[in-house]
Amino acid sequence: MRKADIIIIGAGISGAVLAQQYAEIGKKVLVIEKRNHIAGNCYDYMDGNGILVSKYGAHLFHTNDEQVWDYVNRHSKWYHWEHKVLAKVDESLLPIPVNITTVNTIFGLTISSEIEMKKWLDQNRETYLNPANGKEAALNKVGAVRYEKMFRHYTKKQWDKYPEELDASVLDRIPVRMNYDVRYFSDTYQALPVGGYTQLFEAILGHPNIEVQLETDFFDIKDEITGYEKLFYTGPIDRFFEFKHSLEDKLEYRSINFVSETVDTEYFQENSVVNYPGNEVDFTRIIEYKHFGNQKSERTTVVKEYTTGEGDPYYPVPNAKNQQIYEKYKVDADALIDVYFVGRLANYKYFNMDQAFKNALDLFGILESSPEPAFKKAV
Numbered sequence: 001m002r003k004a005d006i007i008i009i010g011a012g013i014s015g016a017v018l019a020q021q022y023a024e025i026g027k028k029v030l031v032i033e034k035r036n037h038i039a040g041n042c043y044d045y046m047d048g049n050g051i052l053v054s055k056y057g058a059h060l061f062h063t064n065d066e067q068v069w070d071y072v073n074r075h076s077k078w079y080h081w082e083h084k085v086l087a088k089v090d091e092s093l094l095p096i097p098v099n100i101t102t103v104n105t106i107f108g109l110t111i112s113s114e115i116e117m118k119k120w121l122d123q124n125r126e127t128y129l130n131p132a133n134g135k136e137a138a139l140n141k142v143g144a145v146r147y148e149k150m151f152r153h154y155t156k157k158q159w160d161k162y163p164e165e166l167d168a169s170v171l172d173r174i175p176v177r178m179n180y181d182v183r184y185f186s187d188t189y190q191a192l193p194v195g196g197y198t199q200l201f202e203a204i205l206g207h208p209n210i211e212v213q214l215e216t217d218f219f220d221i222k223d224e225i226t227g228y229e230k231l232f233y234t235g236p237i238d239r240f241f242e243f244k245h246s247l248e249d250k251l252e253y254r255s256i257n258f259v260s261e262t263v264d265t266e267y268f269q270e271n272s273v274v275n276y277p278g279n280e281v282d283f284t285r286i287i288e289y290k291h292f293g294n295q296k297s298e299r300t301t302v303v304k305e306y307t308t309g310e311g312d313p314y315y316p317v318p319n320a321k322n323q324q325i326y327e328k329y330k331v332d333a334d335a336l337i338d339v340y341f342v343g344r345l346a347n348y349k350y351f352n353m354d355q356a357f358k359n360a361l362d363l364f365g366i367l368e369s370s371p372e373p374a375f376k377k378a379v
C-alpha cells in the first residue's frame with residue numbers, strides 16, 4: 001500500500017508545483033510518474049555532443065505574470081532569451097511572426113513604416129467579421145498569398161486537418177507585426193533557466209516531504225493507493241475514465257516524432273528554429289539546440305519534428321467534436337470528490353508553461369485558501 005497525504009500523478013509543471021506547495025505546508029506528497037524522468041514535456045538533458053537538448057521539443061519560457069515569474073525565479077536562475085523563428089518559404093528564410101520584412105520579401109515591396117504596412121494589409125487581407133473556421137481566420141489576418149505559402153500546409157502537417165476543418169481560434173492566434181520586430185513573443189519576461197529545465201524541476205521537487213516514484217504508471221498501482229486527502233491527476237482525462245465516452249469517436253491528440261541527428265559541422269542553420277511551412281517536406285521544423293544560450297561544440301545536434309497522430313499525446317485537437325467529448329469527461333471529473341484534474345492533458349487544453357504554473361498555483365490557492373504561494377527557501 002502506498003500512503004501519502006497528497007498523491008500527484010505526473011511530474012510535469014502542474015504536478016511539480018502542487019507537490020512543492022503542499023510539501024511547504026507540511027503535507028507528505030507522493031508523485032507518481034510513468035516516464036523515467038521528471039519535468040514532463042519540459043525535460044532536457046546534455047547529449048553526446050555536449051549540447052543541452054529538450055527531449056520533447058524546444059521550450060521557450062515567456063510570461064507577463066509577475067507571480068509566475070517570481071515563482072520560477074525562486075527555483076532557478078534565468079537568463080534573458082528572446083526567441084526568434086525563421087520560416088523557409090520558397091528559397092528565402094523569413095521572420096515569423098509575419099512582419100514588414102516577411103511581406104517585402106514575398107511580394108518584392110519596399111514597405112518601410114507601420115502606416116504603410118497597415119494599409120497594405122487592409123488591401124490584401126480578406127475581411128471576415130466573425131471567422132467561421134481557421135481558414136477564414138487566417139485569410140482575415142494575412143490574406144490569400146501568405147495563407148497559402150505559410151499557413152495552409154503547415155496547419156495540415158501540424159493537425160492533419162486543413163484550416164477550414166479547425167476552430168477559428170486556432171489560426172486567429174497568428175500574430176502579425178506591423179513593424180520589423182523579429183521576436184517570436186512579446187511578453188515582458190522571456191528567459192531560459194540557467195542549467196536547464198530539469199534542474200529547475202529538481203529544485204521544485206527537492207523538498208524532503210516529496211517522494212517521486214518514476215517509471216510507474218498510476219493505472220498499474222491505482223488499487224494500492226488509499227487514505228489520501230487529495231489526488232491530483234495531470235494525465236489525459238479520457239484515460240482516467242477508461243475511454244468510456246470514446247467508443248464511437250475518440251478524443252484526438254497530436255503527437256510529434258522527434259528525429260535527432262548529429263551533423264559534423266559547427267552550425268547547421270543560422271537560427272535555433274527554422275519552420276518549413278510548405279508541403280515539399282514532411283517535417284514541420286528543424287531545431288538546432290546549440291543556439292539556445294549560445295552553446296559551443298565542435299559538432300551540432302539537429303532535430304526534425306514530424307507531427308503525427310500516433311504516440312504520446314502532446315496537443316489536444318481543438319474543434320467542436322472533441323470539445324463535446326471532453327465536456328462529457330468533465331462532468332465525470334467534476335463529480336469526483338478530492339480528485340482534481342490539472343494541466344494540459346487533464347483539461348484537454350493547450351497551455352503555455354506560464355499558464356500551467358499559474359493554474360497550479362491558483363488551484364492550490366483556492367483549495368487551501370492561501371492568497372500567496374507557499375515558500376520557505378529562496379534561491
Ligand code: FAD
Nearest residue numbers: 010012013014034040041057059060218235343344352353
Ligand atoms: P506535462 O508536462 O505533459 O506533464 C504530465 C506528466 O504526467 C508527464 O510527465 C506524463 O508522463 C505524466 N503522466 C501522464 N499519465 C500518467 C500516468 N498514467 N501515470 C503516471 N504519470 C503519468 N510552452 C511554452 O510556454 N513555451 C514553449 O516553447 C513550449 N513548447 C512546447 C513544445 C511542445 C512540443 C509541447 C508538446 C509543449 C510545449 N509547451 C510550451 C507547453 C508545455 O510543455 C506545457 O505547458 C507543460 O508541459 C504543461 O505541463 P503539464 O504538467 O500540464 O503536462
